[in-house]
Structure formats: C-alpha cells, structure tokens
Amino acid sequence: MSSSPLRRTALDALHRSLGATMTDFAGWDMPLRYGSERDEHVAVRTKAGLFDLSHMGEITVTGPEADRFLNHALVGDIASVRVGRARYTMICREDGGILDDLIVYRLADAEYMVVANASNAQVVLDALTERAAGFAAAVRDDRDAYALIAVQGPESPGILKSLTDADLDGLKYYAGLPGTVAGVPALIARTGYTGEDGFELFVAPEHAEKLWQALTEAGAPVGLAPCGLSCRDTLRLEAGMPLYGHELSTSLTPFDAGLGRVVKFEKEGDFVGRAALEEAAARAQENPPRVLVGLVAEGRRVPRAGYPVVAGGEVIGEVTSGAPSPTLGRPIAMAYVDAAHSAPGTPGVGVDIRGSHEPHEVVALPFYKRQK
C-alpha cells in the first residue's frame, strides 16, 4: 500500500459537513455514503442523486493529428466520433489485455477529453504519452483542472433545466456540450454509470462547491440526495455495467470480457494491440471464452467478488461483483462462467459462499433497465 496521503476533492469539506462516511478509493478520500446506501440507491432510481466523481482522470488530447493518434492508441474508431459526442472505448496493451475502459469526448475537431478510471489514470496517461510519439498531437494531464459532479436519476433533467439555458432536450445520451450551469462554466455531458438518465458536469475545482450547492437546492423539492460510491456500485451492478478491477483487467481482452464490439478492426491505420486482438477474436469464435452472466441468489447470502461459481460439484466460474440488489430485493452478482453454463435458466448453478453451495439463477444482463 502507498503511504502517501489521500487526495481530497474540492468538495471535501462539504462532504464532511454532510456527515459522509469517507473511504480510500484509488488514493482519494471519497464519500462512501452519507446515510443509508440503500436509500441513496433508491433515490437515484426513483428521483435523483448527486455524486462527487472528481477522482476520475481527465486527459486532454489536442493537435491536428489528435484523431489519428487516438485511433492508434485506443481500440475504438475515435476519428469517427462527431464533435459534441462521446464514445465508450478501451485502451489495451500490445498483448490485447485491457489497461482501462474509457469515455472519450470530442470537444472540437482537434480536441478530445479522455476520461479514465481513477485507479488507472496514471497508467492511461503514461500509455497515451508514450503512444503519442510521432503524431502531431499533445497529451495533457488535466486531472487537477476538473472537478466532476454527476446528477443521475429520472428527475435530473428537470433539476438541471432549472439551472441552465443549455439545450438539454437536444443533448443525446453519450453527448457533451459546453454551457453554463448555475453561473458556472461547465462541460455538460449526458453520461453516467447508474443505468439512469443523468448528467456529468466537468467544472473548474473552484466552482465545484457553488455548483453542488445550486444542484442541492434545485433538487430538494424533488428528493435529490447526495450519494456515495457505495450506491454507485450497486447501481452499476444492477445496470450490468463492467467495473475495472472486477469485470475488466489486463488478463482479459475485450473479447474475453464479451465487449469485442468496442474493437474496430476496420478503422484506418494500425493500432496498439491489433494483432493480439485479431487472435483473441478468432479464438473467441472457435472456442468461446467464459461468458459474463448475471446471477440472482435464491437465498439471502450475498455472492462476493472472487467466490467460485459451481455446478455438479465442479468450479465453472468466478464471481466478479456481487451485492444485495435494492431494486430486485435479492442478492445479485456478475460472474464469468464456462459457456456451457451461461444460458439464462441453466439449472444447477450455485455460488460457493464460504463453503456452502447456495443456489443461483443464471440470467441475462442487465438486471435492471430503466423505462424510457
């Protein structure tokens, strides 16, 4: 473990004044929960929740060859992203292993913002910097330039509309535009990680507190609640969204993770990991890798990351994330299981919960999909 002091976000004092339980997350002291994580989860599903995500890693890429460079460095076709839109993608090693999953926003013709997971921000920054050699493109560490506040949930469009003139109705899912929210300049993105409609607001750290307070006041009449990382994890799990370090790792290629669709072999030019990923794609065709599935517990004990998935006395997989689901009212998990046991409804599948084989139902992901 690193002994360096934990980094604090611009909203740190505010979290403490709200009585947050704080936790060490990727070197940052972050709010885990303010009160009941279950209540926070339900607030996001039914009303709205407010998150401090300032630990995420923003990296700005500029220059006339920014698009060609990102096509080389990442597995997606980033050059084809239109200005004002965003794309979910990955950065892989030469051997195809996933270094991180990313969201890339195209802010201008020659300007992108890459958002990395907090735990991988330095790795991604280093890899991009190295891969930029030979391209007319500059990679800039902007981790300290932004605070990130997310408002998520069905009431979030209404809350934000009361604070901005930006055309939110014209702002599609996975799009971002510069605007002003509560008098604060912000990049307003319609993205999130909760399975709900919502927005992520990238602002200068000195404006974070003002924006948080304005959102809190605007959201109070509709039940907006401050939310910590604990409920964020159960929200993304219900929505079947992978989390780096759980469903994604350097030991898996996107094809092993069931996310081969993010790899764009047809894009122009070579990219880091292409050869290994072509092999991984072929391998996945011939010999299906373990499949990421959902498991719903029949009992009340909770399958946790690392627990073996079993069938007929054999280990057939491993749980990658598990938690009690507030929405389903039962414990749920994501797990990689052998393809033969991956079909929804496959009988006889259990999870070894500390020595006891507890029956689970195999289901298709996600567990929860919002009504549009």
Place this chain on the structure above:
Amino acid sequence: MSNPQQLRYSKEHEWLSDAEDGVATVGITEHAANALGDVVFVQLPEVGDTVTAGETCGELESTKSVSDLYSPVTGEITEVNEDVVNDPSLVNSEPFEGGWLFKVRVSEEPADLLSADEYDAHVAG
C-alpha cells in the same frame, strides 16, 4: 451516538445486558452497525447451541461486506430474534432495542467486558 450506560460491551462491538434469571441479551452496537452500513442478512446461532466468549457464532452481511458475529460470553442460546432475521435493517435502525440478536444463558463471562464509558474510549481510540 450514546451507548446505554446499563449495558456492557466487548471490544468486538457486541453489547450485553445484565442477566435476568441467568439469561442475558446480546446485540451489536450502533457504532458497529454504522461501520457495517445497511445490514441485509444475519445468520444467528440456533436455540440450544453453545456459544463461547470471543468465538464466532454467526454472520452479519451488509451491502459491502460480511462480518463475523462473536459472542461476548459463554453459554447456551435460549432465544434468537426472528424479527431481525426477517428484517435485518433493525440492526441499523434500533441496534440497542428491536435489533437485539440473541439471548444466552450465561455460564461464563470474560473479565474484560467494558463499561459504556470504556467502550466509548475504545471506539474513539
């Protein structure tokens, strides 16, 4: 938070009532409940089981983790709280009242149980 003065406490964050006719009530403290987060599942010993002071006798499962439940005393279980089995959130909402866990006929009690003030100091330390 205030820990009731009339109870005694273990360093593992259980509370123990004074025994009536030899039977004491056991639960976990508000401090422990807060640290766990929302409790979603409790596994308790069964009536007739013998529990041993300082040894595990069940599990408390919260959103994020599972924790062992220790018995603060040695003795025989005389009753378990079925309400808390059916609604584990009682551990969070009423840790010292409706969220009690089990009753035990005490045969042996360790000498190092803490008073409320000593437990406060233990938690603060």
